[in-house]
Amino acid sequence: MANCSPKSSTFRVRSEGRPVTIAIDIPDRTDVGPVIEAERFIIGTALTEIDHTPGADDLAPTEFLQRSHELIWRAILAARAAGEPTDPVAVGERLRAAGDLERVGRMAYLADCTSAAMGPGTVAHHAGIIREAATRRARVQQVARLSQLAGNDEQWERHAPQLLGDLTAVAGAAVATKGFGGTLLRRSQLRTLPPVEPLIDGVMSRRATVLLVGPSNTGKTFVLLSWACAVGTGTPWLGREVHRTPVLYVVGEGANGLDARVSAWEQAWKTKVTDDDVIFAVRPKSLGDPETWVGMREQARRAGSGMVVLDTFSSLGPEVDETKDAATITRRMADLAAAIDGTSVLAHHPGWGDPSRARGGSQLEANVDEVLILSGTSSNPMLELERKKVKDGPAGERTWLRRRAAYGSCVIEGVSASEKNAEMATSAEQIARAVFGEPFTKTMLRDALMERMSVSRTTAYEHITSLERDRVLRYVSGKGRAALFEMV
Template sequence: MFHHRAVDEVRALLVPEDFYRPAHETIYRAILALRADDAPTDPIVLTDYLLGRGDLSRVGGAPYLHVLASAPPTVANAEHYAEIVRRKADLRRLRENGIRAVQWATEPGADPDAIRSAAEAELRTERDRALASGGGRLSRYLVDGWRFVTETGADTDPLWGTREQTAWSSGESLMIVGPPGVGKTTLAHQVVLARLGLQSTVLNMPVSPSERVLYLAMDRPKQIAHAMARRITPEHEAVLRDRLAVWQGPLPATLDKEPDLLADLAAAHQADTIVIDSLKDAVSTLVDDALAVAFHNARMRALRNGVEVMELHHQRKATADAPRGQRPTLDRVYGSTWITSGAGSVLFIAGEAGDPAVAIHHLKTPTGEIGPLQVIHDHERGTTTIEPTFDPVAILRAHPGGLTTRDLAAVLSGQANPDRSAVEKARRHLERLVKSGHARKTEGAAGGTGGGQQARYQVSNLHIAVG
C-alpha cells in the first residue's frame, strides 16, 4: 500500500475523510504529506513522521504500520482496493444524508420544500466531492489542449527512424510480424542492441539509446539466446550485465488477466523498454476481442508509465502460403483486429523460413511509409542489410543520367507501368534523399498534352565521390 506507484494511483481516488477509522485517516494523511515532499513512504519513514507529530501511538504504533504495509498481496491492485474504500465511504455519506432528511421531516412544522432543497444541496455537495477527490477518476488523466499538444510527446524524435520515416515512435508500440523463420528475432535483436548503444543504425535508420531493456524471452529462450549470441563479443559484457535484463519462460500471469503486469515488470527491473517475444505467449488467446482489448490496456499502461514496447508476433497460418512478392495487409496478422489497431507501427516480414532474402513491408505507419525494403539476413553474423539493387541511393548511383519518379517506381515495384501509389512512394523516397543531401533534383519543364519534361534526380556529387 505504501509503494510510490500505489500511492499515486490511490490518491487520485481517495481523500483522507473516505476512511472509516480515524487512525487510517491519520496514516493516509501522513502518506500523502510524505509523497508530496517526494520522500519515501515505507513503514520506517512513516513511523518516524508520525512519531514526530505525536500520532504514532494513536494509530496503533509501528507494528501496525508494518501490518498494513504487508496486507495487500500486490500493489498492482491498489486502484481496485481504493475503489472499495471509496464506494463504502460514498454509501456512508448517502446514508448519513438520508438520516438527516428523515430527522428534518419529523421535526414539528417541517417544511417539505426546505427539506427537499437541503437534501438536494447535500447531494450536490456529495457529487462535487466525488468528482474532486484527489483529482477524481474523471479527471486523473485530463490535461488542457495546449499541454496535450506540447507536453505529451507528440514532437519527440522517434526511437527508430526519422521524423519523415518512423519505424518506431516514442510512446507507441512497434509490432514485428511474419511467419516463423523469416528473421523477426534477428531484426528485433539489432534494434535492442542499438537501444543499448552497441550499434547506431538498423536498416540505415538511426536508433535512439535506452537506459535499460527488459527482454521477455517466452518463446524458446535458448533459441533466442543463441540468436543474440551471434552479435555478442566479450567487450559487450559490461553493457549486457548492466542494461539488459532477460525474463526466461512464461510470465506469472497472462497480460489479459493482469493488465498491470507489464508496467510492474518494467518498474521492478528499472527498464524503459520491454520486448515481448512473442505475443502468443503473453495473452490467453489472441482471437478473442475482449482479451485483445485487455492486452491493449496492458500495453497502454506500460506506455503511459514511460515504457517503450516492442512486440514480436505471427501471421495467420491460413495465409502462410500467400504468393511470394504479394504485398501483405493487416488482416494477415494473427488474432483480433484490436491487436494491430492499438499498435503504433507494424512491420511485416514476408519470405520463406530460413531464406536470407526477405521483404519488409510497413503496414501501419506513424509517419511516412518505409519501403517496401528488400533485405538480406546474414544468418551467421545476425545482421540485416538492405539489398543494394533496391537501395534508392545505389539505384541513382547506377544511373548517372538521373531518374524520374516513374523510373524509380518501375525499378522498385518491378512493374513496367507502375501505378500511382508506386510513383508517389518513389517521389517521397527521392525528395527525402534530396533533403538529406544524398541526391540533387533538376526541375522539369511544363508542356502541352504529352509534352513537358519530368524532374530528374541524380545522386549528389559527394556520394558519387565516395561510391
C-alpha cells in the same frame, strides 16, 4: 414525513401539499479490497516521487478509507506544503513527531507501500477509485442521517431539504459515471500527463502499444531481440538513443536458440545482458486467457519492466481469432502498457498477399498506438522497417537494416543510404530481368517487386525510379498506365 431505513434509497415526502417520492441509488456496500490497494499505490508513488503525483495531488486525506493511509497522506501533503522531502524516512519522522508512526505500522509499512508504486501514468486511474469510494461512503452517511430524521416532522422539514439536495447531487454525479469505468480528467489535469517520449528514438514511443508486422523467416525475432537487448542495457540501437528499462520478453515458440541469439548480440555490441536487463517468459498460457495478461502484468511489475515484447501473436494465441478477437487483444495490450507505465510490443504476420498490413481484423492496426512494418525476404538480407503509424508525429520514416550471420547466429545491422541504394537497386534489377522476358508495365513491375522483395508500394516505385535513372529500364511504347517498358 419520510419513510426510510439505512438501506433504503426511497424517500416519500410532501412538497407543496402533495406527496412526492424521491428515489436515489445507494450502493449496499463497497468492495474495499481494490480501494485499499489503490490507496497503497498512491501513497507508495508519493513516497518515491520528488514533489508531486499528477492526478492525485488534490485528494483530501478524508477521502482515504483506511485511517493509517489518511494519516500518511496528511503527512505527505504537509511535507510538500513546507517544501520538505517526501521520502519514507522524512515522512516517517514527521509521523513520529505527530505521534502517529505507531498507528500507521511504523517505518516498515512505509517501506512496504513503496513496493506497491507503479508508474505516474496510472496515478489518475487509482485516484479515481479512491474518489468514487469516498463518494459512495458520503452517500451512505447522508442516508443514515435522513433515517434519523424520518420520525420527526419538525426536524425533517428543517434539515431534510438540504440533505436531499446534497444527496441528489452526489448521486447524480455517481450515476453519470456508473458502469463507465473510465478516468475523468479535467483540462488542468491534462497538462500534468507525461509527454510522448521515445523508447527508441525514431522507432517507437514510451507508454504505447506497438504492433510489428513482418513475414516469416525475415528476422522479426532478431529485430525484437535487438530492441530488447538495447533497451534493457541502455545501449543505443543502431546509433539511436534508447530509454533504458528492464524488459520482459514473452516467447511462444520455446527457448531453443535464444542463448545463441543473445550471445551474438552481446559480442556484436560488446555489452553483456544481465539477469535484470531482460527476463524471458517461455510458452505461457494463451493470450486468449485473461489470466495470462494478469500474470504478465504482475511479472512485469515485479521486475520493474517498462517494455513487454510478445513474440508472436500466432504462437502465443494459437486459438485466438485474429479477426474477431483483434479488439480484445489490443485492449489488453493497452491495459498492460498502462499498468507498467511502459510499452507493449506485439509481433504479427502480414495479410495474405499484402505485406504492408497486418493479418486479421483491421482493429489490430486501428486500435494500437503505433504500427511498424518490417519488409524483406528470407533470401535477401536487406530489410526495410517503416513507421506506418506513429503515436505523435509524422509517419512514414523508414530504417534500412541487414541480417548478418555472425558469432554462430545472426545480428541486425544498420545500412547506410548509399549501401541501401546500391544493393536494393541491384536486387530490383535482378528481379525485373528474371521475371519479365517481354515488355511490361510499371504496375506489373511494382507488383513483382512488392511480392518478391516484400517491400512497400512506395519503396517499389523508388526502385523503379532508380532503374530509370540508371538507364537500365527503357520505355518501349504506349501511354499512361498502359505504357510498356523493357530492361536494357
